[in-house]
Amino acid sequence: MVRMLPRSRVAAVLTLGLGCILLAVGIALPLLVPPERPVPLELSESQLTLQDDEARIGPSYLTGGGQDGEESPQPVTAPVTKTYAVSLGEPADDESAAATVGVTSLRNDIEGDDGLLDAEVWSYRIDRKTGQSLGDAKVADTPATPAAPTDVAGQWLAFPRDTAQEEYPVFDNLLRREVPAQFVQTEDVNGTEVYVFRQDFDAEPVRQANPGYYRSTSTTGEGDPSSLYRNGFKEFRVEPESGMIVSVSEDIQDVYVPDGDGAGAESPELLSSFHGATPDGERDDLLVQAAELGHDRPTRGWGIVLTVTGAIVALGSAVVALRPQRVQRSGSPQSPEM
Structure with missing residues (x-):
C-alpha cells in the first residue's frame, strides 16, 4: 500500500516551486527588460x-x-x-x-x-x-x-x-x-x-x-x-x-x-x-x-524584491518539505485468549 504524503508537505513542495519561479524571474527581469530607457521614437519636444x-x-x-x-x-x-x-x-x-x-x-x-x-x-x-x-x-x-x-x-x-x-x-x-x-x-x-x-x-x-x-x-x-x-x-x-x-x-x-x-x-x-x-x-x-x-524603468528594484521574496519562500518551503516525517505506530490491542 502506497503511503500518502501529508497535506502540509504537499503544500510545502508546491510553495517551494513557486519560490524558485520568483527567484528565477527576479534574476532574469533586469536582463530581459533593461532599466535604461532608450530615447522614445515619439518625443513631445522634438x-x-x-x-x-x-x-x-x-x-x-x-x-x-x-x-x-x-x-x-x-x-x-x-x-x-x-x-x-x-x-x-x-x-x-x-x-x-x-x-x-x-x-x-x-x-x-x-x-x-x-x-x-x-x-x-x-x-x-x-x-x-x-x-x-x-x-x-x-x-x-x-x-x-x-x-x-x-x-x-x-x-x-x-x-x-x-x-x-x-x-x-x-x-x-x-x-x-x-x-x-x-x-x-x-x-x-x-x-x-x-x-x-x-x-x-x-x-x-x-x-x-x-x-x-x-x-x-x-x-x-x-x-x-x-x-x-x-x-x-x-x-x-x-x-x-x-x-x-x-x-x-x-x-x-x-x-x-x-x-x-x-x-x-x-x-x-x-x-x-x-x-x-x-x-x-x-x-x-x-x-x-x-x-x-532620465528615470530608469523600475525593473532593477522589482528584480531585487522578487529575488529576495523567492529566496525566502523557497528556503522556508524547503525546510518544511524536507523535514523528517514522524512515523506513528498504530495497531489494535490484542484480545485476551479465552
Missing part, C-alpha cells in the same frame, strides 16, 4: 531653436548684387532663428533608430522662402542610448541637388545617458566633423542640475571636411578668392541622467579670409555672425522631458 535678434548677415547671403542701390552690399543686422527639428522612426529597435534632422537658418524680418538663409536635411542611424551615429549618413544641403553621402561622428542630438563631467566630441554640421566640447561647470535650472559643455572654434576651415558647401568660397567682392573659416564658441546644457540637450547658446562668426593671406587676415569678409540662445520657455519644456526620460 525641436531645438536658437534666436538672435541682432544677427549680422554678410553679402554672400544678400541677393541682387546689392541693396538700396548699393553696388557692393554691406552686412545687415536682422533677427535670425536657427532650428534643429528631429524625428526618429523605422527601422528601429531598442538599440537604434533612423534619425532625420532638419537644420534651418531663417531671417525673421522677411516672409516666405526669401528669408531662408540655409537649410539642410540629414538622415542616419542613431544609437538610442549613447546618441552616437551608427552608420552612413546622407545630407541634402544644396538647392536643386539630391542628398549626398557624408559622415556624422561624435555626439550631436544628445549626449550619452549618465553623462560624465568630461570631454566629448560633438559634431558640427557646417564643419562636417566633431570638435571637442569640454565640461566647464554645472548649473541649476529650475531646481535641476545640468552640465555645461563648451566647444571652441579657432579659425576652423570649412573647406577641409565640407568642400561641397556652396558658400565655402566667397563669390562677392573683388580680389583673390577667399575661403570660409569658423570662429567663436557653443555651449551645450545637458540633463546628465538622460543625456538630452536642453539648450544651446552660440557666439559664432563665419568669415571669409583671402586664400593668399591665410586664417590670420586682418580684414575678413563676414558671412554671418550669430550670438543667440535657446529661449527660456523652450528650454524649460525640454528640461521637463529630459528629466522624465
